[in-house]
Amino acid sequence: MLECRATLKRLLATISLTVALIPLCFSYAIGQSIDKKKMAEQVKAEFLHSWNGYKQYCWGHDDLKPISKTCRDWYGTTILMTPVDSLDSLYLLGFKKEADETREYIVKNLSFDKDITVQNFEITIRELGGLLSAYQITNDKRLLDLADDLGRRLLPVFDSPTGMPYRFVNLRTGKTRDPISNPAETGTLLIEFGTLSKLTGKPVYFDKAKRALVETYKRRSPIGLVGENINVETGKWTNTDSHLSGGIDSYYEYLLKSSILFDDAECQSMWLDSISKINTYLADENPKMAELNRTGATTAGDLWYGHADMNTGKRTATTTGALDAFFPAVLALDGDINRAKMLQDSLFKMWQFNGVEPEEYDYKTGKTGNAGYPLRPEIVESTYYLYHYTKDPKYLAMGKTMFDDLVKYCRTDVAYAGLKSVVTKEKTDYMHSFWFAETLKYFYLLFAPEKTLDLNKVVFNTEAHPIKKTWK
Numbered sequence: 001m002l003e004c005r006a007t008l009k010r011l012l013a014t015i016s017l018t019v020a021l022i023p024l025c026f027s028y029a030i031g032q033s034i035d036k037k038k039m040a041e042q043v044k045a046e047f048l049h050s051w052n053g054y055k056q057y058c059w060g061h062d063d064l065k066p067i068s069k070t071c072r073d074w075y076g077t078t079i080l081m082t083p084v085d086s087l088d089s090l091y092l093l094g095f096k097k098e099a100d101e102t103r104e105y106i107v108k109n110l111s112f113d114k115d116i117t118v119q120n121f122e123i124t125i126r127e128l129g130g131l132l133s134a135y136q137i138t139n140d141k142r143l144l145d146l147a148d149d150l151g152r153r154l155l156p157v158f159d160s161p162t163g164m165p166y167r168f169v170n171l172r173t174g175k176t177r178d179p180i181s182n183p184a185e186t187g188t189l190l191i192e193f194g195t196l197s198k199l200t201g202k203p204v205y206f207d208k209a210k211r212a213l214v215e216t217y218k219r220r221s222p223i224g225l226v227g228e229n230i231n232v233e234t235g236k237w238t239n240t241d242s243h244l245s246g247g248i249d250s251y252y253e254y255l256l257k258s259s260i261l262f263d264d265a266e267c268q269s270m271w272l273d274s275i276s277k278i279n280t281y282l283a284d285e286n287p288k289m290a291e292l293n294r295t296g297a298t299t300a301g302d303l304w305y306g307h308a309d310m311n312t313g314k315r316t317a318t319t320t321g322a323l324d325a326f327f328p329a330v331l332a333l334d335g336d337i338n339r340a341k342m343l344q345d346s347l348f349k350m351w352q353f354n355g356v357e358p359e360e361y362d363y364k365t366g367k368t369g370n371a372g373y374p375l376r377p378e379i380v381e382s383t384y385y386l387y388h389y390t391k392d393p394k395y396l397a398m399g400k401t402m403f404d405d406l407v408k409y410c411r412t413d414v415a416y417a418g419l420k421s422v423v424t425k426e427k428t429d430y431m432h433s434f435w436f437a438e439t440l441k442y443f444y445l446l447f448a449p450e451k452t453l454d455l456n457k458v459v460f461n462t463e464a465h466p467i468k469k470t471w472k
């Protein structure tokens with residue numbers, strides 16, 4: 001009887017392992033047949049389709065609203081959000097003539113001497129990052145001058161009692177507002193401001209952004225987590241929810257990436273401490289699958305990262321979403337390929353659940369929360385990193401599935417539109433500049449020849465602007 005039970009157990013274990021491996025083998029087989037060259041050309045064609053739509057209806061404005069074919073300027077007057085955010089992509093995807101014309105337009109028409117109050121985080125990652133990266137690609141000093149002018153106008157944000165930045169600043173008067181911020185906005189500045197220092201020889205940019213990052217880290221809880229909202233005047237947390245999603249996400253990304261870009265030992269130690277706490281308190285792993293993963297039998301999941309209270313470590317929610325999908329890329333960059341693969345598999349399941357990923361998804365119940373999809377790049381970014389590090393063709397297959405889904409559901413007659421709901425596939429009247437800066441760039445790099453850009457030689461800012469370390 002006992003022997004019989006043991007044989008049955010062994011049989012069941014073999015069956016479950018085989019079942020777990022089926023999707024892996026299947027995707028490998030699909031991956032084998034992906035024509036990278038053809039895919040890269042398709043990505044370029046869709047980039048051009050979107051770019052021509054922007055140009056036809058909104059040239060000179062910030063963003064295109066692709067359904068109404070009208071335009072949006074973030075602050076009532078243009079700061080050329082789409083051209084600046086797209087410029088390095090135009091060069092990388094090989095649209096040199098288009099890129100050169102756009103560059104000329106930017107240097108002739110972009111002025112930051114405007115009486116507008118802008119969000120420091122968004123302007124830093126999209127405009128400062130875009131100008132710096134395009135400067136490194138073209139050597140056009142006028143782009144660096146624009147970046148320097150912008151950096152100087154943003155600097156007053158750091159004049160808070162803690163050194164953590166206010167969220168908004170007036171570009172002409174330097175007047176700041178909104179002290180209630182979050183780690184993403186206080187800690188996602190060092191790649192851009194630090195690079196500006198290195199390229200202009202003005203240390204003030206690096207010093208202020210580094211201090212903001214360190215001051216955020218210093219306020220971590222006794223168990224080593226950060227919360228969702230912090231008051232930059234008092235240094236007190238106003239929301240203690242801890243997670244990897246919007247409001248926190250790129251703070252962690254910049255701890256790791258700044259340590260690499262600037263050879264910064266302090267950033268490295270802050271990152272090492274943080275990642276161990278993230279894996280202790282935020283990671284949520286199905287124990288059975290975890291065991292199979294550890295034995296190398298599969299990477300089929302289930303690893304997720306949920307929410308926990310920053311002080312107690314107690315699980316507060318089992319939700320994740322499109323923004324969280326940056327994390328496999330960060331894990332891979334950090335060398336934790338095993339976790340990166342597991343998490344990517346989980347997040348791809350989230351994508352497949354509705355055919356496009358939602359803003360919010362409960363990995364315990366399988367329910368979609370906020371069902372919007374504003375053309376986000378993060379899961380594509382992670383697919384690109386994982387393909388780069390593993391060369392496993394299953395990531396090409398994943399990329400193709402996602403690309404085909406977006407062509408199917410988000411393409412309009414003139415460009416691309418986000419989705420109001422990934423469930424109903426109803427479109428929204430907006431095309432964010434990160435569609436050009438990030439989503440299409442990462443798709444292209446996934447399929448393009450290796451020599452297009454050496455990931456080992458650049459650090460991408462959180463808006464996918466590649467920065468080369470050209471300094472000692």
Ligand code: DMJ
Nearest residue numbers: 250376377378434462463
């Ligand atoms: C981008 O602006 C950046 O990637 C940021 O870090 C998060 N949100 C968008 C894309 O989803």
